[in-house]
Amino acid sequence: MQQQPPTTQPPKPKANNYAFIDSQNVNLGVRSLNWRLSWKRFRQYLARRYDVTTAYLFLGFVPENQDLYRSLQKAGYVLIFKEVTYRQDGKPKGNVDAELVLQAMIDYPQYDQAVIVTSDGDFACLVRHLRQHSKLRIVLSPKREHCSALLKKAAQGYIRYLDQVRAHIEHKK
Numbered sequence: 001m002q003q004q005p006p007t008t009q010p011p012k013p014k015a016n017n018y019a020f021i022d023s024q025n026v027n028l029g030v031r032s033l034n035w036r037l038s039w040k041r042f043r044q045y046l047a048r049r050y051d052v053t054t055a056y057l058f059l060g061f062v063p064e065n066q067d068l069y070r071s072l073q074k075a076g077y078v079l080i081f082k083e084v085t086y087r088q089d090g091k092p093k094g095n096v097d098a099e100l101v102l103q104a105m106i107d108y109p110q111y112d113q114a115v116i117v118t119s120d121g122d123f124a125c126l127v128r129h130l131r132q133h134s135k136l137r138i139v140l141s142p143k144r145e146h147c148s149a150l151l152k153k154a155a156q157g158y159i160r161y162l163d164q165v166r167a168h169i170e171h172k173k
Helices: 023-031 039-050 063-074 097-106 121-132 149-154 162-169
Strands: 017-022 052-061 077-083 114-117 136-141 159-161
Touching (some): 017 023, 017 039, 017 097, 023 052, 023 162, 039 052, 039 063, 039 162, 052 097, 063 077, 077 097, 159 162
Parallel strands (some): 114 136
16 A cells, blocks of 8 residues: 655745835834834834735935935835925925825735724725725724824724834834
8 A cells, every 4th residue: 555645735825915104104103102113123024924015105205315215125115205395394294195095096906905004094994995895904003092093993903003012113223
């Protein structure tokens, strides 16, 4: 009688999830908690924990930040720029909400699920739509206290806070 080789299951294919990140919201939210995000470690965390294959980072374009943009691309982000306007105090303002929603819908057929990274309630409608169609993996918000009630409601059961995973994503000196 011939012995059969043991049957092994092929490895389960990883999901093809995309992240859509409101960079200014994340950066300001984390800094208000008195720590700095390591964008490189955060990208690795997204890939490892949520099977993110493509991570879009939406940010205002400031010409003198070229070194920052290069380092973010090297860390694995796809940068989507918004032209900035300048507030009365001279600080740049780049509202990326429309670009993030538009990109999430353009790429809708390409990804299995979306990871939305923000605390802005303007994204509640996108989160609701993604949930209704089983396309939402998770919403990651910088901190519970400043997360919009609209977003919390839309993402109920699908939200996590970055301060909960600080040890994995904090910038180390």
